[in-house]
Amino acid sequence: MKEEFPQTAAPAPGNRPSRPPAGEAPARPLPLEPWEGSAILLVDLDAFFASVEQLDHPAWRGKPVIVGGDADKHGVVSTASYEARPYGVRSAMPSSTARRLCPDAIWTHGRFDRYREVSNAIMAILRSETPHVQQVSIDEAFLDVTPTVVNREHPVRVAQRIQRRVEELGVTCSIGAGTSKTIAKIASDMDKPRGLTVVYPGSERDFLAPLPVRVMSGIGASAEEKLKSRGIRTLGQLADADLRMLERVFGKLGRVMHVRANGGDDAPVEQDDAVKSVSNEMTFATDLTRREDVEAAIATMAAKVGRRLRRKGLRGRTLALRVKFDDLSVRSVQRQLPRPSDDELAYTPLLYAMVDEVWRPGTPLRLIGVGMSGFSEEGVVQESLFDVAEAAPSADDVEPVVRDERKRRGLIEATDLVKDRFGEAAVRFGHELRNEENTTGSSSKNPADYK
Template sequence: MSDATDNLLLPWEGPAILLVDLDAFFASVEQLDHPGWRGKPVIVGGDADAHGVVSTCSYEARAFGVRSAMAASLARELCPGAIWTHGHFSRYREMSNAIMGILRDETPHVQQVSIDEAFMDVTPTKVNHEHPVSVARRIQARVAALGVTCSVGVGTTKSVAKVASDMDKPRGLTVVYPGSEATFLAPLPVRTMSGVGAAAEHALVSHGVRTLGDLARADEGLLRRVFGKNADMMRARAAGGDVSPVEADDTVKSISNEVTFARDLTEREEVASALSTIAAKVGRRLRRKQLAGRTLGIRVRYADRTTRSAQMRLPRQTDDELFFTPYALRLVEDLWQPGMRIRLLGVSMTGFEEEGVVQEALFDVDEAAPLDDGVRSPLIASEEKRRGLLAATDALKDKFGESAVRFGCELRNERNTTGSSSKNPADYK
């Protein structure tokens, strides 16, 4: 590993991947827009008294031990003098788009992985001989000119660049030169590597695999038990040999939305209402991106913080929440019974790549009649009428905002959210 501040850069041969990570992005934008907040602890997240979580926080808050995804109540205890905000996500999206534009000015090979993070392939070519570190420095300067900062990892693979980007924050630039990957990675804890979660870390450490060097040399049987079909990939990553490409297209793999509730849901009516509201947001996002999916997923987090999920294949691809919400309600019944306390609900849609013939309306039956699979038909049986209603509500929201028109079910839990939000990349593109 070389210090990127050296004036003399070593020659670079082979692939060159950058990982650009915006430093404490949401909080940095808030400090940019509120000069009086600069130099002070700022926390962007949900309400401490309502099961909220920290979306992100400034480095001043991190000095008190506050971290992303931490319970807001704990963050308040650690840093009682922090400035709190629920966030301004349209502003974050605007700033993210401007920064991604800078990256695409440098190369068309950009893979945005979240609102504040992107890979870039800047491999020198016969036409462009510029050193990757020079590109990284210029990007940092251009981003800083917008009023926020970024840290950059430079390596020969995506996994090495990702690890490098986390080594020196904020405003860090860490370079792993070709041939030094294994030496750089070997002493680092296994949890450093993307794809190693808490359960995998525990399993590995219990067998004496504590570092990435240990992981690169670990018994194949152990890796199969821990990582399953991804065992070979994880070994390659640990050794610095991962060769996954920077995928320059913006293919969306999933559309999802989830909500954490200030007060746990326990009754069927409030669960159904919340699920319908979340499904409506997923449907709108599908239509805005002109996508239709066929695999519907549900995620439930209970009061004890355990999480379960379920998914099913729909009869056809759809972007119509009035069509797929009854299936979502059926799925949630597999995970929950009245009286169980729900803290979070999520809905996701995948399966966009499938091709199929668009069928006529499937639910031209009596409104209250159950389907053969136990799913109740939509309240509006006619697909033509459903599409007309959704087109009208979409048009009103486009013109007057997301709150301009809502179905009655969306009002029930309107005040029962924490103000927290995730960094789902699909929400910001």
């Protein structure tokens, strides 16, 4: 296998592993450099949704496959197979653009239950390698495989074994290995598909220096432009930049960026149960302009979030609403609840009031999202789920759908029981049916959905 010859991001002269010519059997793995200190892996499943489709449909293998929404209904590409990518097709691209670039591609809306099934099997493999696993999406996870006194196995050998075991399930993964989550994440994108990029301890600065600043998590388009305006285009330039200037421009983020650009990052691999938010959003094939349609969509999203909260045993204090308009601009609003809640019958009317802060009837809406966060101890306010600045009106002015709390809980529990036994579609409310045919068919990689 390709991974028997791990790439080293910053090898010593004359020590770069090579791969055998195509068709030849792999030679014995080359000796590995000693590893001292922390070891983090980022396992990234290659074109995951499309790979599962090709696994289940042998006739699709070797052909361009696109998983996404309808091109004539505001759909977007969820995943494109590697055969589709030479045509310029990428994730999050409008489906209409992807269809123009690759007219002969095989299209599918996707089957999220199947993707979750394969993902769960892969995550079980990862947890059998180490208990220190942090799943960050349906197709990505961090692992802490730092050698210990008890287990001195080399991190690269662990990564190679993971790749072999994942491939036995019929899909592939690319892995980045480094001393931190930042290094591992960047390294995982260097060699796809089926790549293994290793950044040995002490070589972090050399690995990062030539890379553009945008490859680092946390540096978006706005931060990139601010850095470029100050002559900072690479991570090496960022590492050498004046820390006081960065803090003046970016605040606390400036110090974080500087530390990471220098190869430092002590963020731990958190356990999977450290859920920070639960959210759901819907993109519409036809923009919504009437209030009754908007409220129906909000109620649908709120119910999905409430059910997920209850299944995870969570109650949140921070309720958030996000909308996207037809010009693709986005507005968000959030509200701190008086007490933690997982009860959509209590907080849905509050969402109806919150939407007035960001939308007026007649203005076309393309997307609506509802989220809940703030699962920390009571009285501690968590940072905004959607990065918003202003809060909505007071909850004291809003009545729950059912005023009697015992009746509300009884209705919710009865509905959950029916859905647990007969499936999510067993109980359908009017608001759910209202927009049922007005979706794009796009599949989501929302972290809230993967468990």
